[in-house]
Amino acid sequence: MSTTGDPLAALGALPGVAESVESVRKAVDRVYGHRIMRRRSHAVTSEAALRGARGSAALAGADWALEEVRRRSDFGVEGEARTVGAALRLTAEAGQLLSVWRQSPLRVLARLHLVAAADEGERVGRPRQPGEPVDEPLVELELPGAEEAHGRLEGLADLIVAGGSAPALVTAAVVHGELLAIRPFTSHNGLVARAAERIVLIGSGLDPKSVCPAEVGHAEQGRAAYLAALEGYVSGTPEGVAAWIAHCGRAAGLGARESTAVCEALQRGAA
Numbered sequence: 001m002s003t004t005g006d007p008l009a010a011l012g013a014l015p016g017v018a019e020s021v022e023s024v025r026k027a028v029d030r031v032y033g034h035r036i037m038r039r040r041s042h043a044v045t046s047e048a049a050l051r052g053a054r055g056s057a058a059l060a061g062a063d064w065a066l067e068e069v070r071r072r073s074d075f076g077v078e079g080e081a082r083t084v085g086a087a088l089r090l091t092a093e094a095g096q097l098l099s100v101w102r103q104s105p106l107r108v109l110a111r112l113h114l115v116a117a118a119d120e121g122e123r124v125g126r127p128r129q130p131g132e133p134v135d136e137p138l139v140e141l142e143l144p145g146a147e148e149a150h151g152r153l154e155g156l157a158d159l160i161v162a163g164g165s166a167p168a169l170v171t172a173a174v175v176h177g178e179l180l181a182i183r184p185f186t187s188h189n190g191l192v193a194r195a196a197e198r199i200v201l202i203g204s205g206l207d208p209k210s211v212c213p214a215e216v217g218h219a220e221q222g223r224a225a226y227l228a229a230l231e232g233y234v235s236g237t238p239e240g241v242a243a244w245i246a247h248c249g250r251a252a253g254l255g256a257r258e259s260t261a262v263c264e265a266l267q268r269g270a271a
Helices: 007-011 017-032 036-061 066-071 079-094 103-115 146-162 167-181 188-204 214-221 222-233 238-268
Strands: none
Touching: 007 167, 007 238, 017 036, 017 167, 017 238, 036 066, 036 079, 036 188, 036 214, 036 222, 036 238, 079 103, 079 188, 103 146, 103 188, 146 167, 167 188, 167 222, 167 238, 188 214, 214 222, 214 238, 222 238
């Protein structure tokens, strides 16, 4: 990934991207314009966090009903429960890392992996080393070597620190897609990538109250569509990258729609 000029801003000129950006902005504005947001935005934020974690866990292979996630308190035993627990921890942690992200995205990503992987030993919280396997069975794309992954991770961090004029959706989609493409950690890369996307959308000011969980939309579109769009990003073609950004835009829009429904339910006294 080139770091000359403002490559992320250039992606905003790809066919269909401007329309995706505008569609997301309108969807987000509808949520923030809802009367319930003036009085109970904290309740909407909390519900969005829960639903976002559920969606991210579903894409990682733990597709639990929302009420099951809400009801359970034991997340440390078997595989799916651990995945759901990791998603919940990441969603809670993301909001605490906003101030660090623009200055030190690598530090934030390491922290996210530490939170997700918790007790997985010495490989936690650092990029993988040559020869270390990656446990990401649902992403079957070719895995870059550790050195390439390190270089691309540093390049991504440089772009974040440099800032630029790219729309929040474009930056969030690239962060998400690049982390899944390179899978820099030995595990939980999908959960970390979606948490990083959340951080960009919140920290950019597009969704400052974190009420438009893109993870919900990614899950709603389905794993097959998610992986197909990711393949487009990894291809590096303008069409493929634009399709991935559009996919992420639809995800954010569906997340906004979900929270609009939550607002309506709160207004009726049904949630």
